[in-house]
Amino acid sequence: MSETMPFTEAGTFTVGCNYWASHAGTNMWRDWQPDTVAADMQQLSREAGLQVLRVFPLWPDFQPLACLKGCSGSRVEMRVGEDPLPHGDLGQAGISALMMGRFAVLLDEAERNGLTVIVSLITGWMSGRLFVPPAFENLNVLTDPFVIMWEQKFVKAFVNHFKGHRAVAAWELGNECNCMGKLTGREEAYLWASAIGNAVKAADPTRPLISGMHGIQVDPVGPWTIEDQGELCDVLTTHPYPLFTPYCDIDPIDTMRNGLHATAESRLYGDLGGRPCMVEEAGTLGPMVSSEEVAANYVRMSLMSSLANDCRSFIWWCAYDQDHLRHAPYDWSSIERELGLFRKGREAKPLVAAFKEFGAFNKLVPKLPVRTTETVCLLTPGLADSWGVAYAAFILAKQSGFDLEFQKAGQKLKDAPLYLLPSLSGYSSLTKAQWEELIEKVRAGASLYISSNDALLSSFEALAGLRVIRKSARQGAAKFQLDFTGDVGFSCAATQHFEIEAAGANVLGREPDGNPCFSAFPCGRGVVYYSSIPIEASLISTPGIFHSMDAAPFWRIYQHVAKAAMAGRALLKDEPWIGITEHHESATQRIAFLINYSPEERQCAISSPNGWRLSEVLWGGKVKAEGTSLALRIPANSSAVIRLSAGS
Secondary structure (H helix, E strand, O other), rough: OOOOOOOOOOOEEEEEEEOOOOOHHOOOOOOHHHHHHHHHHHHHHHHHOOOOOEEEOEEHHHOEEEEEOOOHHHEEEEEOOEEEEEHHHHHHHHOOHHHHHHHHHHHHHHHHHEEEEEEEEEOOOOEEEEEEOOHOOOOOOOOOOHHHHHHHHHHHHHHHHOOOOOOEEEEEEEEOHHHHHOOOOHHHHHHHHHHHHHHHHHHHHOEEEOEEOOOOOOOOOOEEEHHHHHOOOOOEEEEEHHHHHHOOOOOOOOOHHHHHHHHHHHHHHHHHHHEEEEEEOOOOOOOOOOOHHHHHHHHHHHHHHHHHHHOEOOOEEOOOOOOOOOOOOOOOOOOOOOOEEOOOOEEOHHHHHHHHHHHHHHOOOOOOOOOOEEEEEOOOOOOHHHHHHHHHHHHHHHHHHHEEEEEEEEEEEOOOOOOEEEEOOOOOOHHHHHHHHHHHHHHOOOEEEEEEOOOOOHHHHHHHOEEEEEEOOOOOEEEEEEEEOOOEEEEEEEEEEEEEOOOOOOOEEEEEOOOEEEEEEEEEEEEEEEEEHHHHHOOOOOOOOOOOOOOOOOHHHHHHHOOOOHOOOOOOOOOOOOOEEEEOOOOOEEEEEEEOOOOOOOOOOEEEEOOOOOEEEEEEEEEEEEOOEEEEOOOOOOOOEEEOOOOO
């Protein structure tokens, strides 16, 4: 077992890939070629510089159970084919000793090449195909107690057998197990995950338990929730493929929206679940999404962004192309065939150079303190799409130069100088007690930003210093201008129109007829900013809005409301495509990541109103210091990492 605690220890970050043997894909355990596995491990370690592999003991290969039945289909006996279950822990769990021997070879080869592995225990779903032992066909493998009993037997015996192997870094519930069956409620998902997780922990409490789930819900409208997975697992996971994630497959892969996709989704899961989160599967899904060179640029950008934003690991899908394979699922789906770091003939794609370069960087830069955040983005009931609203808020914050963390209404409210309530909807966005708790924070000096979709708020005039004259459905897009952006015109989709008059608020934005749409109103020592236009809900579905040079600068709204909250920042910028994270090493030293989320080289002027100065350039870019100002030139989809010192 590794001496460090990857994935759970703050400041640790690993890179890797998901692994099926280069010659066989999901058939690797039946078509076993140990020499090929050894060659794969050597190439992935030495040529790509990877640290961790996610590996898959395919369920029907490792627990090949058959259920023999008698009169009227009653169960009589569990066997392996026609053979009775062998004696011993493995045999009585229905586990193949032959396959366990092969898995031991894989672990030995990984250790020999300096690799650790995440073991995805219940691999019953893979690349669009369900894989279950013959005994469990036609049964719901997530709810049937007969199946769950045998799943627990499998997990306990498997983990007990290999828990002494140093190559094992972590155990995982399984691969996207939420795809293995339909559930009727959250309780069923909780019971299955707790049954498997408890079995793992009973056998090996020393290693982290990873979720392995795909696309679980932000809102508790489905059976699988972030909060439940956070309660039951030590590490949460995202599989942020642009094709499968809402609002991602509308901009080029190497632009800001997708450069922040893995980061935003992982931070959302980690913040709401209260656990570390890792990017466990990432990929462009083939050459018709982007060229190999563009894919490499996307990886370079995403790796740095994941590290800077404490996402713990970035694992590519997958090690080798599978376009030579003719069995399902590879002959079912075209997007499952050309996803590797290497081609079938072991030729490296440009992706490999990006991983190798990042590996060199990761060894050079000191252990990174967790990034500084100054904002809580509060997700509320009634949102039409919490993920979309959260995603837009995250991007706008990055464009503005600050960092946020997510919370949900009902969680204990954290202290922050700025709170965001983006695109509020419905009649029950917060309870009265939650509103009162939030307003107390504002009265004590915090800023509060509210944008409204169709929310109806009580005591609105006292809250926002505005009075609603009448409300109606909006015809066409909302158009407006802001006092602090000159003559720039803004336009975005909105369903509701609020005719408003000021009742003490300072009006900062107006529609063409003069109707107020953005305002500020004092509240104790703090201030409440209100927008009657739901910019987050609108922008997230608007192509090009986050990367086009001629796109309206909606991020200026976030920059304006965050001015007071950003008072403690060492660096301020006015270039929306450069993201900055700050990491406090001490009271007098900080590390700053500056990432270019753009496919073009960017030149950027950075100021430090608090007197921080450049101490050294740790990585990348061209940085020129002039007192407390910096001039940066950062190549496309690349980064600069610098150390700052306080004072002269």
